[in-house]
Amino acid sequence: MVATLQLNDVGVRYGRQNVLSGITTPLLKGGEVTAVIGPNAAGKSSLFRRIAGLLGGPGHISIGGANETSLSGVCYMPQDTSVNTVLTVFESILLARKQGATSRVRDQDLEAVESTLASVRIESIAFKNLCELSGGQRQLVSLAQTLAREPKILLLDEPTSALDLHRQVEVLALIRALSTKQQICVVLAIHDLNQVLRVADRVMVIDAGTMVSCGPVEAVITPALLRDIYKVDGRIERCSRLCSQVIIDGPIVDHA
Numbered sequence: 001m002v003a004t005l006q007l008n009d010v011g012v013r014y015g016r017q018n019v020l021s022g023i024t025t026p027l028l029k030g031g032e033v034t035a036v037i038g039p040n041a042a043g044k045s046s047l048f049r050r051i052a053g054l055l056g057g058p059g060h061i062s063i064g065g066a067n068e069t070s071l072s073g074v075c076y077m078p079q080d081t082s083v084n085t086v087l088t089v090f091e092s093i094l095l096a097r098k099q100g101a102t103s104r105v106r107d108q109d110l111e112a113v114e115s116t117l118a119s120v121r122i123e124s125i126a127f128k129n130l131c132e133l134s135g136g137q138r139q140l141v142s143l144a145q146t147l148a149r150e151p152k153i154l155l156l157d158e159p160t161s162a163l164d165l166h167r168q169v170e171v172l173a174l175i176r177a178l179s180t181k182q183q184i185c186v187v188l189a190i191h192d193l194n195q196v197l198r199v200a201d202r203v204m205v206i207d208a209g210t211m212v213s214c215g216p217v218e219a220v221i222t223p224a225l226l227r228d229i230y231k232v233d234g235r236i237e238r239c240s241r242l243c244s245q246v247i248i249d250g251p252i253v254d255h256a
Protein backbone atom coordinates (compact mmCIF):
# COMPACT_ATOMS: atom_id res chain seq x y z
CA MET A 1 0.00 0.00 0.00
CA VAL A 2 1.41 3.42 -0.97
CA ALA A 3 2.06 5.83 1.91
CA THR A 4 0.05 9.04 1.90
CA LEU A 5 0.07 12.30 3.82
CA GLN A 6 -2.57 15.01 3.83
CA LEU A 7 -2.88 18.16 5.91
CA ASN A 8 -6.22 19.79 6.61
CA ASP A 9 -6.30 23.29 8.12
CA VAL A 10 -3.12 22.62 10.12
CA GLY A 11 -1.60 25.29 12.35
CA VAL A 12 1.09 25.85 14.98
CA ARG A 13 1.09 28.14 18.02
CA TYR A 14 3.93 28.87 20.38
CA GLY A 15 2.17 30.07 23.53
CA ARG A 16 -0.15 32.79 22.30
CA GLN A 17 1.77 33.39 19.07
CA ASN A 18 0.17 31.91 15.94
CA VAL A 19 3.08 31.12 13.59
CA LEU A 20 1.27 28.91 11.10
CA SER A 21 -2.39 28.53 10.16
CA GLY A 22 -4.74 27.05 7.59
CA ILE A 23 -2.27 24.70 5.89
CA THR A 24 -4.27 22.37 3.65
CA THR A 25 -2.56 20.17 1.07
CA PRO A 26 -3.59 17.80 -1.68
CA LEU A 27 -2.95 14.10 -1.02
CA LEU A 28 0.85 13.67 -1.00
CA LYS A 29 1.76 10.13 -2.11
CA GLY A 30 4.65 7.69 -1.97
CA GLY A 31 6.94 8.17 -4.97
CA GLU A 32 6.43 11.96 -4.94
CA VAL A 33 8.82 14.68 -3.74
CA THR A 34 7.22 17.85 -2.37
CA ALA A 35 9.47 20.85 -1.65
CA VAL A 36 8.49 23.41 0.98
CA ILE A 37 9.93 26.85 0.27
CA GLY A 38 9.55 30.35 1.67
CA PRO A 39 11.44 33.16 3.39
CA ASN A 40 13.25 32.81 6.73
CA ALA A 41 10.89 32.47 9.72
CA ALA A 42 7.92 31.73 7.41
CA GLY A 43 7.04 28.63 9.47
CA LYS A 44 8.56 25.75 7.48
CA SER A 45 10.38 24.03 10.39
CA SER A 46 7.36 24.51 12.62
CA LEU A 47 5.26 22.74 9.98
CA PHE A 48 7.74 19.84 9.88
CA ARG A 49 7.74 19.51 13.68
CA ARG A 50 3.93 19.55 13.64
CA ILE A 51 3.75 16.78 11.00
CA ALA A 52 6.36 14.73 12.89
CA GLY A 53 4.16 14.86 15.99
CA LEU A 54 6.61 16.98 18.03
CA LEU A 55 4.19 19.91 18.25
CA GLY A 56 0.46 20.00 18.78
CA GLY A 57 -1.92 22.48 17.21
CA PRO A 58 -5.13 22.95 15.29
CA GLY A 59 -6.09 20.98 12.19
CA HIS A 60 -5.83 17.38 11.13
CA ILE A 61 -2.95 15.35 9.69
CA SER A 62 -3.89 12.11 7.91
CA ILE A 63 -1.17 9.54 7.47
CA GLY A 64 -2.18 6.53 5.44
CA GLY A 65 -0.63 3.51 3.89
CA ALA A 66 2.55 3.25 5.94
CA ASN A 67 1.23 1.77 9.15
CA GLU A 68 -2.33 2.97 8.81
CA THR A 69 -2.62 6.06 10.99
CA SER A 70 0.49 5.57 13.15
CA LEU A 71 3.52 7.84 13.05
CA SER A 72 5.97 4.93 12.97
CA GLY A 73 6.59 5.18 9.22
CA VAL A 74 7.26 8.92 9.49
CA CYS A 75 10.94 9.83 9.82
CA TYR A 76 12.03 13.42 10.41
CA MET A 77 15.47 14.95 9.87
CA PRO A 78 15.65 18.24 11.79
CA GLN A 79 17.42 21.34 10.52
CA ASP A 80 19.78 21.45 13.51
CA THR A 81 22.29 18.59 13.27
CA SER A 82 24.59 19.65 16.12
CA VAL A 83 25.47 16.80 18.50
CA ASN A 84 27.10 16.31 21.84
CA THR A 85 27.69 12.59 22.31
CA VAL A 86 30.58 10.13 22.31
CA LEU A 87 28.99 7.78 19.76
CA THR A 88 30.68 6.86 16.51
CA VAL A 89 28.91 7.51 13.21
CA PHE A 90 28.15 3.78 12.84
CA GLU A 91 26.76 3.50 16.38
CA SER A 92 24.61 6.59 15.94
CA ILE A 93 23.02 5.24 12.75
CA LEU A 94 22.41 1.86 14.37
CA LEU A 95 20.83 3.55 17.39
CA ALA A 96 18.60 5.65 15.12
CA ARG A 97 17.48 2.52 13.29
CA LYS A 98 16.65 0.71 16.53
CA GLN A 99 14.82 3.72 17.99
CA GLY A 100 11.93 2.51 20.07
CA ALA A 101 12.61 -1.13 19.23
CA THR A 102 13.15 -3.47 22.14
CA SER A 103 14.58 -6.32 20.07
CA ARG A 104 18.31 -7.11 19.91
CA VAL A 105 20.55 -5.93 17.11
CA ARG A 106 20.33 -8.46 14.30
CA ASP A 107 22.54 -9.07 11.27
CA GLN A 108 20.01 -7.32 9.07
CA ASP A 109 20.32 -4.16 11.20
CA LEU A 110 24.11 -4.16 10.74
CA GLU A 111 23.69 -4.76 7.00
CA ALA A 112 21.17 -1.90 6.79
CA VAL A 113 23.61 0.47 8.52
CA GLU A 114 26.38 -0.57 6.13
CA SER A 115 24.22 -0.09 3.06
CA THR A 116 23.00 3.32 4.31
CA LEU A 117 26.61 4.42 4.91
CA ALA A 118 27.38 3.37 1.33
CA SER A 119 24.33 5.05 -0.23
CA VAL A 120 25.14 8.37 1.48
CA ARG A 121 28.86 7.76 0.70
CA ILE A 122 30.15 8.19 4.24
CA GLU A 123 31.78 4.78 4.80
CA SER A 124 35.16 6.47 5.32
CA ILE A 125 33.95 8.21 8.49
CA ALA A 126 31.99 5.26 9.93
CA PHE A 127 34.21 4.92 12.99
CA LYS A 128 34.83 8.60 13.66
CA ASN A 129 33.29 10.15 16.73
CA LEU A 130 30.31 12.41 15.99
CA CYS A 131 31.99 15.37 17.70
CA GLU A 132 34.96 15.13 15.31
CA LEU A 133 32.87 15.79 12.19
CA SER A 134 32.62 18.86 9.97
CA GLY A 135 29.23 20.58 9.55
CA GLY A 136 28.63 18.95 6.17
CA GLN A 137 29.64 15.51 7.49
CA ARG A 138 27.24 15.93 10.42
CA GLN A 139 24.42 16.72 8.00
CA LEU A 140 25.18 13.61 5.93
CA VAL A 141 25.20 11.47 9.09
CA SER A 142 21.88 12.96 10.17
CA LEU A 143 20.45 12.02 6.76
CA ALA A 144 21.86 8.49 7.10
CA GLN A 145 20.31 8.16 10.58
CA THR A 146 16.93 9.10 9.09
CA LEU A 147 17.21 6.82 6.04
CA ALA A 148 18.33 3.83 8.14
CA ARG A 149 14.89 3.83 9.76
CA GLU A 150 13.34 2.85 6.42
CA PRO A 151 10.85 5.72 6.19
CA LYS A 152 7.57 5.58 4.35
CA ILE A 153 7.08 9.31 4.86
CA LEU A 154 10.35 11.23 4.91
CA LEU A 155 10.44 14.78 6.30
CA LEU A 156 13.74 16.55 5.59
CA ASP A 157 14.28 20.04 6.96
CA GLU A 158 16.98 21.69 4.81
CA PRO A 159 18.95 18.44 4.31
CA THR A 160 21.56 20.03 2.02
CA SER A 161 22.14 23.45 3.61
CA ALA A 162 25.68 22.57 4.82
CA LEU A 163 26.78 20.61 1.75
CA ASP A 164 29.11 21.55 -1.10
CA LEU A 165 27.60 21.75 -4.58
CA HIS A 166 28.61 18.23 -5.63
CA ARG A 167 27.22 16.72 -2.44
CA GLN A 168 23.97 18.72 -2.78
CA VAL A 169 23.36 17.34 -6.27
CA GLU A 170 24.34 13.83 -5.17
CA VAL A 171 22.16 13.78 -2.03
CA LEU A 172 19.12 15.21 -3.81
CA ALA A 173 19.52 12.65 -6.61
CA LEU A 174 19.67 9.92 -3.94
CA ILE A 175 16.51 11.22 -2.27
CA ARG A 176 14.72 11.41 -5.62
CA ALA A 177 15.79 7.86 -6.54
CA LEU A 178 14.81 6.43 -3.14
CA SER A 179 11.43 8.11 -3.36
CA THR A 180 10.74 6.60 -6.77
CA LYS A 181 12.19 3.15 -6.06
CA GLN A 182 10.83 2.61 -2.56
CA GLN A 183 7.63 4.66 -3.01
CA ILE A 184 8.59 7.03 -0.19
CA CYS A 185 6.53 10.20 0.23
CA VAL A 186 9.22 12.90 0.62
CA VAL A 187 8.61 16.40 1.95
CA LEU A 188 11.68 18.62 2.10
CA ALA A 189 12.30 22.21 3.09
CA ILE A 190 14.96 23.85 0.96
CA HIS A 191 15.98 27.40 0.04
CA ASP A 192 17.75 26.69 -3.27
CA LEU A 193 15.06 27.07 -5.95
CA ASN A 194 17.31 25.59 -8.64
CA GLN A 195 17.60 22.38 -6.65
CA VAL A 196 13.81 22.43 -6.17
CA LEU A 197 13.35 22.63 -9.93
CA ARG A 198 15.67 19.62 -10.34
CA VAL A 199 14.35 17.32 -7.67
CA ALA A 200 10.74 18.07 -6.76
CA ASP A 201 7.41 17.21 -8.36
CA ARG A 202 5.44 19.72 -6.36
CA VAL A 203 6.24 22.85 -4.39
CA MET A 204 4.44 24.37 -1.44
CA VAL A 205 5.15 28.05 -0.72
CA ILE A 206 4.84 29.22 2.89
CA ASP A 207 4.96 32.95 3.60
CA ALA A 208 4.32 34.56 7.01
CA GLY A 209 2.68 31.41 8.36
CA THR A 210 0.26 30.72 5.52
CA MET A 211 0.42 28.61 2.38
CA VAL A 212 0.32 30.98 -0.57
CA SER A 213 0.75 28.42 -3.34
CA CYS A 214 0.97 24.65 -3.93
CA GLY A 215 1.39 22.98 -7.30
CA PRO A 216 3.78 21.56 -9.92
CA VAL A 217 7.25 23.16 -9.64
CA GLU A 218 7.30 24.85 -13.03
CA ALA A 219 3.87 26.36 -12.48
CA VAL A 220 4.80 27.79 -9.07
CA ILE A 221 8.43 28.91 -9.51
CA THR A 222 7.96 31.90 -11.80
CA PRO A 223 9.27 35.48 -12.06
CA ALA A 224 6.13 36.54 -10.15
CA LEU A 225 7.08 34.28 -7.21
CA LEU A 226 10.63 35.67 -7.20
CA ARG A 227 9.22 39.20 -7.14
CA ASP A 228 6.33 38.73 -4.68
CA ILE A 229 7.88 36.34 -2.16
CA TYR A 230 11.63 36.96 -2.43
CA LYS A 231 11.64 40.61 -3.63
CA VAL A 232 14.09 39.93 -6.46
CA ASP A 233 13.92 40.31 -10.22
CA GLY A 234 14.68 37.09 -12.03
CA ARG A 235 13.96 34.81 -14.95
CA ILE A 236 13.48 31.08 -15.49
CA GLU A 237 15.63 29.54 -18.24
CA ARG A 238 16.55 26.02 -19.36
CA CYS A 239 20.00 24.60 -18.66
CA SER A 240 21.82 22.46 -21.26
CA ARG A 241 20.05 19.39 -19.86
CA LEU A 242 16.70 21.15 -20.33
CA CYS A 243 16.00 21.57 -16.62
CA SER A 244 14.45 24.93 -15.69
CA GLN A 245 16.76 27.14 -13.63
CA VAL A 246 16.37 30.49 -11.92
CA ILE A 247 18.56 33.38 -13.09
CA ILE A 248 18.60 36.22 -10.58
CA ASP A 249 19.01 39.71 -12.06
CA GLY A 250 19.07 41.46 -8.67
CA PRO A 251 16.95 42.96 -5.93
CA ILE A 252 13.81 44.76 -7.07
CA VAL A 253 14.66 48.34 -7.93
CA ASP A 254 11.99 50.75 -6.79
CA HIS A 255 11.75 53.56 -9.39
CA ALA A 256 9.00 55.38 -7.50
Ligand SMILES: Nc1ncnc2c1ncn2[C@@H]1O[C@H](COP(=O)(O)OP(=O)(O)OP(=O)(O)O)[C@@H](O)[C@H]1O
Nearest residue numbers: 014017019038039040041042043044045046047079
Ligand atom coordinates in the same frame (compact mmCIF):
# COMPACT_ATOMS: atom_id res chain seq x y z
N1 LIG B 1 10.29 27.10 20.01
C1 LIG B 1 9.80 28.26 19.59
N2 LIG B 1 9.17 29.12 20.44
C2 LIG B 1 8.65 30.30 20.02
N3 LIG B 1 8.69 30.73 18.73
C3 LIG B 1 9.31 29.91 17.83
C4 LIG B 1 9.89 28.66 18.21
N4 LIG B 1 10.42 28.08 17.10
C5 LIG B 1 10.19 28.94 16.09
N5 LIG B 1 9.52 30.03 16.53
C6 LIG B 1 9.08 31.18 15.71
O1 LIG B 1 8.20 30.66 14.72
C7 LIG B 1 8.38 31.37 13.49
C8 LIG B 1 8.64 30.35 12.38
O2 LIG B 1 9.89 29.71 12.63
P1 LIG B 1 10.36 28.46 11.78
O3 LIG B 1 11.63 27.93 12.39
O4 LIG B 1 9.24 27.52 11.62
O5 LIG B 1 10.67 29.18 10.38
P2 LIG B 1 11.38 28.63 9.04
O6 LIG B 1 10.45 28.96 7.92
O7 LIG B 1 11.77 27.22 9.22
O8 LIG B 1 12.66 29.57 8.97
P3 LIG B 1 14.14 29.36 8.33
O9 LIG B 1 13.98 29.37 6.83
O10 LIG B 1 14.83 30.59 8.82
O11 LIG B 1 14.71 28.08 8.88
C9 LIG B 1 9.53 32.35 13.70
O12 LIG B 1 8.99 33.64 13.95
C10 LIG B 1 10.23 31.83 14.94
O13 LIG B 1 10.81 32.88 15.70
